[in-house]
Amino acid sequence: MSLGFGSEERGSVKTYLECIPCFFRQALEVGRLTGVSDGVRKKILDDVALSIPGFSLESSPPEMARIIHGILRKHTGVDDPYKEIKEKSNSLALGFYRKLKEKVDKSPDRLLKSIEVAIAGNVIDYGVKNTLDVEEEINKILRNENEVIKREKPDLFEYEKFKDELDKSASIVYLGDNAGETVFDRILIEEIKRVDKNKKIYYAVKEKPTINDALLEDAIVSGIDHSAEIISSGSDAPGTILAICSKEFLSIYKQADMVISKGQGNFEALSDPGRSVVYLFMAKCPVIAKEVGCDMGDIILRYNT
Secondary structure (H helix, E strand, C coil), rough: CCCCCCCCCCCCCCCCHHHHHHHHHHHHHHHHHHHHHHHHHHHHHHHHHHHHHHHHCCCCCHHHHHHHHHHHHHCEEEEEEEHHHHHHHHHHHHHHHHHHHHHHHHCCCHHHHHHHHHHHHCCCCCCCEEEECCHHHHHHHHHHCCCCCCCCHHHHHCHHHHHHHHCCCCCEECCCCECHHHHHHHHHHHHHHCCCCCCEEEEEEEECCCCCCCCCCHHHHCCCCHHHHEEECCCCCCCCHHHHHCHHHHHHEEEEECHHHHHHHHHHHHHCCCCCCCCEECCHHHHHHHHCCCCCEEEEEEECC
16 A cells, blocks of 8 residues: 555555664663663663564564563563653643643634644654653744744645545544643644534544553543543554454444544554544654655654555
8 A cells, every 4th residue: 555655655664773772762761760770671671682583674663662562561560651751741731731722712724723733742752752851842832933834845734635534524533642742632623623513533542551652541631531532442552553453443443434643653553554544743753754755853644545
C-alpha cells in the first residue's frame, strides 16, 4: 500500500539502524526513573543487547519498543515508571486549557486552529526526548513561537479533505497518543462536537502503561469523557498495533466512518491500517522525517491512499 508520502510504495514503517540507540536510551532513562542500582541497569542493557539480534528491521519501532519495555518491567518491577511524569503533564496542560480554548474562540477558522492546537500538543513525547519541559513547550505554543502549520507544504496538510470527510462521518475513532497531549486532543474533539453534537466519537487509549502513552485515567482527568466515549485499544505498545488490539476495539475501528490516528507512534504502528485513516502528527525524529519525505518539525495531516 501507499500512504501517499514520498514516491515509493511501502507497507509499513520499518525500523532503521538509527532507531536502535534510541531503544538503549529509553532503557537507561527508565532505569534512572525507577531508581534501580547501576548493577540492575547494566543487566537491563545486557538483556536489551541480547534481544537486538532477534529483532527484524521489517518490524515497526513500536513492536520492538514493546519487547524492550517488557524487559524493563521484569528488571525494575515497576509497571508504570512514567506515572508521575504523566500526572504532571496532565496537570500542566489542564492549567493552560482556558488559554488554548481562547485561541480557538478568537480564530476565524475554529476547526483549523483546533487542529493546530492538537498537533502542537504532540510535542509532549518522552519517547523522543530524554527530558521535556512541558510548561515551556506549551508557552511556546501560546506565544506562537513555533508556526504550527507550514503552509508552503500543502501536500503534507490535507485540510480540505479532512473537513469533507468530517462532514460526512457520523462516527469517529480518535487514536490517542501521550498523556498531557490528551488535553489538546480534547480541544479538537470539543470543536467537532460543537459543530455537530450528534457525532459519535470514540477516544482510544492504551490498555497498559508504555512510556508516557495515555491510559484511561489520563483521558478522564483531561475531561475527554465529557465529549467522547473513552475505549481501550487493548494494546500495550507505544502505538496501535492491530495484531494485538482487542476484538472489541477492532470492531469499532472497522465500523467507524472516520479514523484519526494521532501521534508519531500510531503512525509507525498503523502504517498498514486496512482502511482509510488520517494521520495527525509532528515529525519529531530524522527517521520519520526520512520516511515521510519531510523536514523535522513539519506538521502532517495526511491520508493513506
